Amino acid sequence: MSTLSDNRLHADPEIERFEPSARVDRALQTAEQAKRATTIYERSVPGRRAFTPPAAGVPERPLDELLPARLRRAEGPKLPEIAEPEIVRHYVRLSTRNFHLDEGFYPLGSCTMKHNPKLHERVAALPGYARLHPLSDPRRAQGALQLMHDLQGALAEIAGLPHVSLQPSAGSHGELLGVLLTRAYHEDRGQHRTKVLTPDTAHGTNPATVTMAGYEVVKVETAPDGGVDIDDLRAKADEDVACLMLTNPNTLGVFDRNISEIASIVHGVGATLYYDGANLNAVVGVSRPGDMGFDIVHFNLHKTFTQPHGGGGPGSGPIAVSDRMEPYLPRPQVVRRDDGSYDLDHDRPKSIGRLRGFQGNFGTFVRSYAYIRSLGAEGLKEMSETAVLNANYLLALLKRRGVAEYLPVAYDRLCMHEFVLSGAPAKRQLGVKTLDIAKRLLDHGVHPPTVYFPLLVDEALLVEPTETETKETLDHFADVVAALLEEAKRDPDIARNAPYTTPVRRLDEAGAAKRPVIRQPL
Numbered sequence: 466m467s468t469l470s471d472n473r474l475h476a477d478p479e480i481e482r483f484e485p486s487a488r489v490d491r492a493l494q495t496a497e498q499a500k501r502a503t504t505i506y507e508r509s510v511p512g513r514r515a516f517t518p519p520a521a522g523v524p525e526r527p528l529d530e531l532l533p534a535r536l537r538r539a540e541g542p543k544l545p546e547i548a549e550p551e552i553v554r555h556y557v558r559l560s561t562r563n564f565h566l567d568e569g570f571y572p573l574g575s576c577t578m579k580h581n582p583k584l585h586e587r588v589a590a591l592p593g594y595a596r597l598h599p600l601s602d603p604r605r606a607q608g609a610l611q612l613m614h615d616l617q618g619a620l621a622e623i624a625g626l627p628h629v630s631l632q633p634s635a636g637s638h639g640e641l642l643g644v645l646l647t648r649a650y651h652e653d654r655g656q657h658r659t660k661v662l663t664p665d666t667a668h669g670t671n672p673a674t675v676t677m678a679g680y681e682v683v684k685v686e687t688a689p690d691g692g693v694d695i696d697d698l699r700a701k702a703d704e705d706v707a708c709l710m711l712t713n714p715n716t717l718g719v720f721d722r723n724i725s726e727i728a729s730i731v732h733g734v735g736a737t738l739y740y741d742g743a744n745l746n747a748v749v750g751v752s753r754p755g756d757m758g759f760d761i762v763h764f765n766l767h768k769t770f771t772q773p774h775g776g777g778g779p780g781s782g783p784i785a786v787s788d789r790m791e792p793y794l795p796r797p798q799v800v801r802r803d804d805g806s807y808d809l810d811h812d813r814p815k816s817i818g819r820l821r822g823f824q825g826n827f828g829t830f831v832r833s834y835a836y837i838r839s840l841g842a843e844g845l846k847e848m849s850e851t852a853v854l855n856a857n858y859l860l861a862l863l864k865r866r867g868v869a870e871y872l873p874v875a876y877d878r879l880c881m882h883e884f885v886l887s888g889a890p891a892k893r894q895l896g897v898k899t900l901d902i903a904k905r906l907l908d909h910g911v912h913p914p915t916v917y918f919p920l921l922v923d924e925a926l927l928v929e930p931t932e933t934e935t936k937e938t939l940d941h942f943a944d945v946v947a948a949l950l951e952e953a954k955r956d957p958d959i960a961r962n963a964p965y966t967t968p969v970r971r972l973d974e975a976g977a978a979k980r981p982v983i984r985q986p987l
């Protein structure tokens with residue numbers, strides 16, 4: 466992110482005083498790091514053009530005849546004026562300044578940074594999909610509607626729940642839909658419930674969603690084996706509880722063995738059971754949330770089903786629900802009529818209404834559908850089995866001497882597709898924090914795992930290798946971790962000042978969140 470000196474958004478004097486680069490020894494900066502990043506606007510020179518269209522070849526008419534003055538803007542838009550080679554260089558350069566999945570290992574726990582097959586991009590770019598207007602009459606969008614209908618069917622099969630809405634634009638949006646459906650369900654029965662339970666391992670979006678939907682968040686403790694503390698759940702589950710939100714496997718990377726008992730406690734007080742599907746990559750084709758007793762499931766298509774993500778790009782968080790939740794699903798639903806045609810069904814009297822404009826992020830549907838169809842049922846199962854195998858292989862490598870003393874696994878069980886290490890001993894004994902380890906990994910061409918999440922593990926590192934990484938890559942990661950701990954024993958300052966080789970050195974992450982430079986002064 467550029468730090469523009471004349472940025473008008475700098476308001477907080479505390480933040481103003483903070484100079485992130487002061488933390489980093491400037492003598493260690495490369496020329497590239499010392500250079501301030503420029504935006505496309507700063508490269509603009511009046512009069513430059515990338516493309517000049519040929520003369521239209523039709524008679525010219527006065528502008529007033531075509532568009533009345535009151536509908537015209539007084540001055541032209543302030544767009545960058547720049548030649549094509551400079552545009553290309555600008556964006557290619559930008560693309561190389563960020564670590565991305567096509568560049569190196571990206572074991573960002575809970576985010577499922579798996580390879581995105583390039584075939585999907587070709588399919589999503591087919592003009593019949595890419596150029597389809599979202600307001601097209603359903604009769605002229607039969608292919609797109611069929612794809613959506615078939616994707617709904619595949620997701621229903623994977624979840625073990627019969628009804629699907631593709632509308633939500635992210636996992637957290639799916640969560641919001643799930644909680645709104647829960648409210649509609651209870652209110653339809655004349656019940657006003659006030660609380661939603663979330664385990665203390667939950668992703669931050671779970672309690673945030675609950676609050677946004679107007680419920681009180683009640684935390685449930687974690688048992689020593691990493692699952693839900695059943696006694697605590699029993700004590701807190703009462704008739705005021707609308708729902709329990711759970712992810713299984715959870716964010717500690719372990720599968721909750723008590724899921725049937727949890728489901729019966731929750732259903733016993735009339736509440737719904739919500740499955741946060743962010744970790745579904747561990748169980749596709751192996752176990753189904755519907756069979757475990759869940760009423761509502763969200764999918765992160767951008768994780769499990771390979772939509773590229775990570776830069777805030779279009780995501781997709783469809784949900785699948787049981788029969789009792791179906792009447793409340795958003796409008797319209799994609800349906801197949803008796804004559805075999807596909808349509809949008811707006812006639813849903815108990816629906817909570819629309820969740821967003823149009824029908825969802827369509828490009829994500831095409832990619833995920835292509836993925837599901839190209840792998841098939843057996844391939845999807847193998848995908849999850851390999852993800853779990855890779856995680857256990859990597860965990861076994863990291864239990865070696867020289868690593869496990871400083872980065873022990875937080876819950877020592879067979880893990881699912883990810884696992885959590887604690888950097889607390891490394892901090893105590895070597896003087897390097899989890900953040901330092903994460904930053905030093907970048908110098909080895911490896912993206913750091915998720916850090917400081919889940920919150921209940923001190924100095925947490927959440928590692929998710931995914932199924933598309935090779936044995937060599939996993940071996941390399943374990944060697945790099947061992948080497949950097951060895952290095953920290955000799956000189957902890959090396960990790961403390963890392964990274965050295967990236968386009969920018971340590972970033973002021975708090976400042977970036979509190980003082981985002983999001984407006985370009987023109």
Ligand SMILES: Cc1ncc(COP(=O)(O)O)c(C=O)c1O
Nearest residue numbers: 575635636637668670741743780
């Ligand atoms: C466990 C868990 N739940 C929910 C979410 C929210 O998903 P999204 O980022 O698509 O909103 C995430 C995202 O990382 C997650 O890891």
